[in-house]
Structures are given as structure tokens and as C-alpha cells.
Amino acid sequence: MSTSFSKMTAQEIHRRFRRDAVVAGWRRKPAGTTPEAIFDGTWQGTHEFLLEIACQAEAEHKNRLKEISTEAGAKKYAVKVRRLIRSLSGISDFYRANAPLSHRILSGYCTKTYRLEKIILETLPGLHATANLYLPADIPPPYPGILYFCGHSLNGKAHDQYRLRCINLAMKGFAVLIHDPLGQGERDEYVDISDGRRTVPRACRMHGAVGDPMYLSGLSLVSLRLHDARRCLDYMQSRSDVISSKIGVAGSSGGGWESLWLAAIDKRVKAVVSSNYLVASQIGDLTRK
Numbered sequence: 001m002s003t004s005f006s007k008m009t010a011q012e013i014h015r016r017f018r019r020d021a022v023v024a025g026w027r028r029k030p031a032g033t034t035p036e037a038i039f040d041g042t043w044q045g046t047h048e049f050l051l052e053i054a055c056q057a058e059a060e061h062k063n064r065l066k067e068i069s070t071e072a073g074a075k076k077y078a079v080k081v082r083r084l085i086r087s088l089s090g091i092s093d094f095y096r097a098n099a100p101l102s103h104r105i106l107s108g109y110c111t112k113t114y115r116l117e118k119i120i121l122e123t124l125p126g127l128h129a130t131a132n133l134y135l136p137a138d139i140p141p142p143y144p145g146i147l148y149f150c151g152h153s154l155n156g157k158a159h160d161q162y163r164l165r166c167i168n169l170a171m172k173g174f175a176v177l178i179h180d181p182l183g184q185g186e187r188d189e190y191v192d193i194s195d196g197r198r199t200v201p202r203a204c205r206m207h208g209a210v211g212d213p214m215y216l217s218g219l220s221l222v223s224l225r226l227h228d229a230r231r232c233l234d235y236m237q238s239r240s241d242v243i244s245s246k247i248g249v250a251g252s253s254g255g256g257w258e259s260l261w262l263a264a265i266d267k268r269v270k271a272v273v274s275s276n277y278l279v280a281s282q283i284g285d286l287t288r289k
Contacts, residue, residue, distance in 0.1 A: 085261060131180070143242055144242075146169055146247070148255070248269060248271035249272050
């Protein structure tokens with residue numbers, strides 16, 4: 001970290017971060033051309049500063065874990081962590097328990113081993129999430145449920161690996177709901193309505209275009225994505241063919257993050273399987289070399 005940057009005040013760091021976030025999200029060339037973000041050099045300093053904070057927090061976390069030696073101590077620490085994650089997620093900015101949930105079942109099909117329903121959920125007024133529900137074909141309901149979360153695939157829930165996992169789980173007797181995150185699959189947030197042309201590339205760059213400006217209003221893409229996830233959980237519990245008290249979550253990569261955070265903030269989740277996500281230590285070590 002440069003000496004000049006380390007002497008900045010917190011207000012200055014925050015101001016520059018907000019400015020660079022807006023630049024990264026909005027000053028890009030249209031889709032089909034080489035993406036180009038305009039920076040003045042402060043983003044690198046911000047990255048190094050945040051990385052240093054993360055490494056310090058990781059070291060403090062390891063020390064705290066060493067102090068836990070009993071089951072009671074572990075449970076007490078878990079309560080604090082859940083409270084912190086709920087606060088950081090900002091989920092209260094959007095989610096309201098028992099809010100009406102509008103949905104439509106559009107179509108579907110049935111094979112010898114599984115059934116599929118194509119669904120649109122209105123998670124907020126005017127905000128729609130496209131989803132697929134995989135059900136067993138030869139096992140009578142009700143079924144335990146699983147919410148499966150996508151990683152950063154451009155085609156979202158249609159990615160071959162995610163489809164196969166959902167099908168395999170349905171064949172084993174689960175009802176499996178998978179939805180498209182913002183900017184993936186059937187959810188395009190930046191489209192020129194005059195010709196249907198996408199103006200911001202999908203997945204990570206579209207997440208930045210949606211999420212970075214949200215900081216300016218005190219919100220975040222994390223809270224919006226977790227809101228979508230909780231509404232999907234609401235939908236699963238509303239179905240008569242799903243056992244509402246037996247719902248777990250799973251996901252890979254970005255979906256691995258989402259499954260862990262949802263389990264931390266929502267006690268309705270009874271089990272969680274997260275894959276390809278917990279690699280922060282290795283990334284930090286590689287970045288510093």
C-alpha cells in the first residue's frame with residue numbers, strides 16, 4: 001500500500017471508492033466492443049487497502065476461534081456471527097416476512113425420471129425472477145425441498161452442470177428450485193428496448209453495473225440477491241407438495257456464497273452444502289505474492 005494512500009482519511013477513501021464504483025459500473029463501452037473502465041489510479045490503492053483490512057480481519061478471526069473450547073462457547077459465538085451477517089447483508093432493506101408473493105407457472109414438461117415447471121416470481125413490485133422447479137416423476141409428494149443457487153454462469157440456471165445437479169436431486173426424491181440471478185440467464189437488466197441489444201455484458205459486469213451505484217443510496221446487491229433467495233424460500237414453503245419444515249440450500253461458486261449467507265440469516269434453512277466458494281485465504285496469499 002502506498003504511503004500517500006495510507007494517510008487518507010476514511011471519508012476520502014469512501015469518496016474515492018464511491019466514485020470509482022460508479023465509473024466501473026457505468027462508463028463502459030456497449031456490448032460487442034472491448035470493455036473499458038476509466039480509472040485515475042485510485043482504484044488500485046483502494047484494492048490494496050481493502051485487501052490489507054481483509055487480511056487483518058482474517059488473522060483476528062483465527063485468534064478468536066482459538067479461544068473457543070466448549071460447545072457453549074461455539075454457540076455463543078455463532079449467535080454473534082449470525083447477528084453480524086444479518087446486519088452486513090442489509091436484508092431488512094427489502095425483505096418483509098409474510099409479504100404477498102405473486103407468481104406464474106408458465107409451462108413445463110415431464111420425463112421418465114423428473115418433471116419440470118417454469119416459473120416467474122415477482123420478488124419485488126416490477127422485479128421478476130425466472131426459475132425452474134424440478135420434481136420427481138415417479139415418487140409421490142410431498143418432497144423435502146432444496147434451493148439450488150447458480151454460480152456466475154452467463155446462462156444462469158440453464159448451465160449444464162446446474163441442470164444435471166437439479167435433475168439428479170429430483171431423481172432422489174427432492175423438489176429443487178433454481179432461479180436466475182440478476183444479469184444471468186433470462187434476466188437482463190440493461191437492454192436497449194428499441195432493438196433488444198444488451199448494453200452491459202452479463203454476469204459479473206452486469207452485477208457491477210447494478211450493484212455498485214446502489215452503494216450511493218446505502219443499499220447493496222448482496223441485500224437484493226438475498227431478498228430474491230428468501231422469496232424463493234417463501235415460494236417453496238407455499239407449495240403443498242413441498243415439506244415446508246425440510247428445506248435445505250446448495251450452490252457452487254457465487255451460489256456457494258449465497259447458500260451460506262442465506263443459511264446464516266434465515267433459520268428456515270435446515271441444511272446447507274456450499275462448494276467452490278471458501279477459498280479466500282488462498283486468494284489472499286496469491287494476491288500478496
